[in-house]
Amino acid sequence: MKIAVAGTGYVGLVTGVCLAEKGHTVSCVDIDERKVSLMNSGVSPIYEPGLQELMGKNMEKLHFTTNYQEAYRDADVIFIGVGTPEKQDGSANLAYVYSAAEQIAQCIEKDCVVVIKSTVPVGTNDKIEDFIKSHLAHPVNVYVASNPEFLSQGTAVRDTLYTSRIVIGVEEPIAGDTLQEVYKDFKAPVIVTNRKSAEMIKYASNDFLALKISFINEIANLCEIIGANVDDVALGMGYDSRIGNRFLNSGIGYGGSCFPKDTKALHWLANFHDYELKTIKAAIDVNENQKLKLIKKSRKYFDSLKGVNVAVLGLTFKPGTDDLREAPSLVNIPLMIEDGANVKAWDPVGINNFKKIQPENITYCESIEDTLEEADICFIFTEWDEVKDFDLSKYSKLMRKPIVLDGRNCYDLSSARKANIIYDSIGRETINSLETTLVNR
Numbered sequence: 001m002k003i004a005v006a007g008t009g010y011v012g013l014v015t016g017v018c019l020a021e022k023g024h025t026v027s028c029v030d031i032d033e034r035k036v037s038l039m040n041s042g043v044s045p046i047y048e049p050g051l052q053e054l055m056g057k058n059m060e061k062l063h064f065t066t067n068y069q070e071a072y073r074d075a076d077v078i079f080i081g082v083g084t085p086e087k088q089d090g091s092a093n094l095a096y097v098y099s100a101a102e103q104i105a106q107c108i109e110k111d112c113v114v115v116i117k118s119t120v121p122v123g124t125n126d127k128i129e130d131f132i133k134s135h136l137a138h139p140v141n142v143y144v145a146s147n148p149e150f151l152s153q154g155t156a157v158r159d160t161l162y163t164s165r166i167v168i169g170v171e172e173p174i175a176g177d178t179l180q181e182v183y184k185d186f187k188a189p190v191i192v193t194n195r196k197s198a199e200m201i202k203y204a205s206n207d208f209l210a211l212k213i214s215f216i217n218e219i220a221n222l223c224e225i226i227g228a229n230v231d232d233v234a235l236g237m238g239y240d241s242r243i244g245n246r247f248l249n250s251g252i253g254y255g256g257s258c259f260p261k262d263t264k265a266l267h268w269l270a271n272f273h274d275y276e277l278k279t280i281k282a283a284i285d286v287n288e289n290q291k292l293k294l295i296k297k298s299r300k301y302f303d304s305l306k307g308v309n310v311a312v313l314g315l316t317f318k319p320g321t322d323d324l325r326e327a328p329s330l331v332n333i334p335l336m337i338e339d340g341a342n343v344k345a346w347d348p349v350g351i352n353n354f355k356k357i358q359p360e361n362i363t364y365c366e367s368i369e370d371t372l373e374e375a376d377i378c379f380i381f382t383e384w385d386e387v388k389d390f391d392l393s394k395y396s397k398l399m400r401k402p403i404v405l406d407g408r409n410c411y412d413l414s415s416a417r418k419a420n421i422i423y424d425s426i427g428r429e430t431i432n433s434l435e436t437t438l439v440n441r
């Protein structure tokens with residue numbers, strides 16, 4: 001099948017490359033010429049494990065272009081995988097989707113199925129179909145189908161090739177048959193439904209996971225107050241298969257390009273229809289507070305961070321990605337700087353992106369050791385393997401005051417008890433294993 005993909009971000013590029021891997025000929029369209037020439041030379045513009053290798057393997061079936069006319073003209077299927085960022089009021093910005101739809105309408109010269117992969121508000125597929133039909137330059141039949149993706153950053157290739165399900169939202173059987181043909185070599189359950197239900201499956205799935213995280217974070221906060229251990233609580237809950245053990249890791253809140261945006265967008269949509277989604281509202285509120293959890297904890301040790309040497313480990317919203325969108329570091333580091341802290345930060349892949357936002361008043365370090373040298377307090381924002389594997393005893397050797405605030409519960413408490421540190425994590429007892437009091441150090 002001849003496939004075109006609009007957008008070469010996490011969704012578009014990964015979709016295009018994985019469809020090529022399954023034997024399709026794929027043209028990926030992007031407006032950015034520099035990005036397109038980079039991709040044509042076999043280089044991925046985004047950091048995603050396995051993507052570059054899979055691109056290299058399938059370059060004969062992949063074509064990257066800024067020339068959308070050429071890509072769309074005779075495509076059997078056109079995927080729209082452009083961004084739908086959050087607007088000021090929490091609703092989704094559909095400008096990129098509409099712009100792709102307009103280009104498609106102007107270019108298609110044969111019947112085709114336009115597939116919306118981007119996460120869009122319920123009802124958008126209907127509107128896009130009407131929009132394309134009313135802007136067509138040639139008399140062709142066009143069918144719009146909703147086909148949400150469920151990939152996570154950092155495991156996007158695996159999540160796409162071995163997807164948990166394929167959701168197809170269509171109003172006419174011909175569009176459903178075409179998509180089933182596209183996915184015939186993927187081994188996953190296929191759910192064929194109408195477009196609105198498909199759109200809702202995506203929001204409901206993401207918002208449920210966000211809710212699960214906010215739920216365990218609230219339980220963690222209560223565990224701290226009453227002296228329970230949230231990791232054990234989550235473990236005990238997770239053995240119940242109705243609950244499941246995944247997405248029960250408490251921490252300093254969820255970030256990324258999906259959960260924050262999709263919770264707000266669904267809440268906005270419900271409000272728009274005079275309905276309040278109380279559970280989603282709670283998930284959002286809990287998350288906003290949770291992001292400030294470590295900075296609030298730091299008040300136990302310092303009245304203010306003025307003149308305090310702060311070490312930050314991890315900048316990205318989660319490990320395995322260089323993406324900073326909605327990362328807790330983005331809220332916390334400016335507060336520390338405003339407070340007068342001397343901030344040193346380390347991240348294995350996120351520093352270049354963070355520098356674009358915060359070029360000054362922060363020292364970027366190449367190693368965890370350099371970051372911790374002479375620090376008075378350490379904040380862990382991302383559970384990178386390098387952090388989890390870092391010898392806990394080194395904190396007290398390197399830091400001036402070994403106070404470790406761990407927003408991702410990277411270490412077990414028994415190790416912290418032997419490490420000569422103050423170790424304050426999420427939803428667990430604070431460990432003070434200092435051999436001498438801090439004032440005497």
Ligand code: UDX
Nearest residue numbers: 149150151152153247248249253254255256258317318
């Ligand atoms: C998410 C969904 O998982 C994916 O299905 C959807 O298509 C896009 O949104 P992603 O944003 O890449 O994927 O990351 P994910 O691994 O889901 O993590 C999101 C955030 O939740 C991260 O900040 C992570 O640290 C946090 N999280 C996740 C927790 O705090 N606890 C958990 O137990 C799991």
